[in-house]
Amino acid sequence: MTLVVPAFNAEATLSETLDSLLRQTFSEFELLVVDDGSTDGTAALVERYDDPRIRLIRQENRGLAGARNRGIAEGIGRYIGFCDADDLWRPGKLAAHVAHLRSDKTLGVSFSGSEFIDAQGVSLNLYQRPRLRDISAAHVFCRNPFGNGSTPVFRRAALDEIASFNAALGRMVWFDESFRQSEDIECWLRFMLSTNWTVEGVPGALTLYRVAPGGLSAATQKQFASWERMVEKLTPLSPEFFARHGPAARAYQLRYLARRAVSSGDGRQALALLRQSLATSGRPLWEEPLKSAVTWGAALALRCGAGRSVLAAKGRRESA
Incomplete structure (x- = not known):
């Protein structure tokens, strides 16, 4: 081993x-x-x-x-x-x-x-x-x-x-x-x-x-760009696979980054990522409505000064 x-x-x-x-x-x-x-x-x-x-x-x-x-x-x-x-x-x-x-x-x-x-x-x-x-x-x-x-x-x-x-x-x-x-x-x-x-x-x-405080939130655009490059690199392995699953995967990735932004304390960044996710695909919203709602609620609450605690409370029962 x-x-x-x-x-x-x-x-x-x-x-x-x-x-x-x-x-x-x-x-x-x-x-x-x-x-x-x-x-x-x-x-x-x-x-x-x-x-x-x-x-x-x-x-x-x-x-x-x-x-x-x-x-x-x-x-x-x-x-x-x-x-x-x-x-x-x-x-x-x-x-x-x-x-x-x-x-x-x-x-x-x-x-x-x-x-x-x-x-x-x-x-x-x-x-x-x-x-x-x-x-x-x-x-x-x-x-x-x-x-x-x-x-x-x-x-x-x-x-x-x-x-x-x-x-x-x-x-x-x-x-x-x-x-x-x-x-x-x-x-x-x-x-x-x-x-x-x-x-x-x-x-x-x-x-x-x-999770380093503030670390991910400051680099979300760079991380998302790297994720997109990964998609571009692997697409020749199965073009049909990426055409079918790309929009939903992109939306899920943006929601993931939004949740990480919440955990880093950046409500503004989290909301921007959530809006981008929703514009890309609605699948995270209708496939996982509770988790999506919690993320939106936490991001909004954080903008009002309480968001991270909202996500943490829900996180005891849900995956991040």
């Missing part, structure tokens, strides 16, 4: 992340920390750990996709899990995924839901409770049950089916290193469109996903 932790200037959160991984009840793993050109004390922090399972790999900055690719290339495990350097895993997460993958040889990826935490690691009472079974490429495109890059554990043989040799880089790649955002969904959707492996989730919010 290989755990890959990409780390770039992650000194502030990395020890908490590593501690959560070292506390896993399934303990037979190697933990590869890929220091992706950090200029802070990331490498020194890793070197202070006295655990033979941890290996530090240092490289020039290649971005999140490049760091994950290096970890995959160096890993020797039958299964490969990813955890970003500011996220956390609950103690039973790895055991749940290993048991899941061992139970079904057609299963290529096992993932979980997530709980959102703030910069200090305090719960925001927001949860992603994704669909766990009967997952198609359309589900990944429109609703992305993976949620974030710290939830999935891949079977190595399945992940290798989307590997390719990049002549310009002179090495094998799994994640597309030309993406500095949307690299996760690009990889997951490419996997769904080009392989026949089953994808399933396990119950529970086993990943703690950290």
